[in-house]
Amino acid sequence: MAEAGWQRSLYDETYEGGWLEEIRTEVFKAAKGRCVLCSVFQPRTLDHFLPKESWPSLSVLTLNLVAACADCNRIKGTLANASPGQQFVHPYFDAVPMNEVFLHCSPVKDGVMSPGFSIEPCAGMDNDLLARLRWQFDTLELDEMYRDEAMLFFGERKDDWRESAEIDWVTLARQIERECSSAAKATGRNMWKPAFLQGLLDCPSFGASPLTFLGQ
Structure with missing residues (x-):
């Protein structure tokens, strides 16, 4: 439990002035000015694709961080359902056919x-x-x-x-x-x-x- 708490606390170092600030900068840069969940609003928060509460070892893994607007981050929260049909689409790993209209x-x-x-x-x-x-x-x-x-x-x-x-x-x-x-x-x-x-x-x-x- 102590180790998990320490791992989660590393995320605080991604804020401005922290020694992991570069991680936050990279994730926002990858988003190109749009929330990766809704593609409408400017992202101002980082969302943990897999919540750090359950996966503390992924707290500062770049591939587990996505730039999101405040509303999408709030709604998504710590949702990480086991049901295959109720899982968020990963913006980096899931092969969404972007050349086809859906x-x-x-x-x-x-x-x-x-x-x-x-x-x-x-x-x-x-x-x-x-x-x-x-x-x-x-x-x-x-x-x-x-x-x-x-x-x-x-x-x-x-x-x-x-x-x-x-x-x-x-x-x-x-x-x-x-x-x-x-x-x-x-x-x-x-x-x-x-x-x-x-x-x-x-x-x-x-x-x-x-x-x-x-x-x-």
């Missing part, structure tokens, strides 16, 4: 803009990984988080998109396609922004009458 968005619900996000199977994804991604998505409440971000973004783009929609749908679609391509290059295809933009392009009701949603 995050999808249905932007319209009951005739109004209300984006809903979901994890769907794709090429190269086995059922076990699919189950874990869906469990993590639900546990971290990412649908709600992504919906809020998408609605904020939609509000910011409405005026510009309305000008294109007043010309015709083709003009607006081309603009959204360019923005979708740019977002995918910047963040990857399985992030909320490219998923939302692709959802708008694929949505029949939005394509049929974009000005209904953008406001005339």
Whole structure:
């Protein structure tokens, strides 16, 4: 027990001024400014993928540390379930098929803009990984988080998109396609922004009458 406490206490040395501060710096650098769990907010905390309370020997192992925003860190907490379908996806070790699209968005619900996000199977994804991604998505409440971000973004783009929609749908679609391509290059295809933009392009009701949603 004394040894475990000493191992856990080593983590305190990763803070600024500690003799293991370089570890914290490396983990944040690897995150490239985004929480590795939600990919939305700036990471300001380090999360132990396997909680140090149960695995004290991994307290300062770089591969067990992930840069996370405060909300994701709080929700994840010390969860480390034994059930295969209820385990977080490791950002370094799990082979997630990033070149295939598995995050999808249905932007319209009951005739109004209300984006809903979901994890769907794709090429190269086995059922076990699919189950874990869906469990993590639900546990971290990412649908709600992504919906809020998408609605904020939609509000910011409405005026510009309305000008294109007043010309015709083709003009607006081309603009959204360019923005979708740019977002995918910047963040990857399985992030909320490219998923939302692709959802708008694929949505029949939005394509049929974009000005209904953008406001005339």
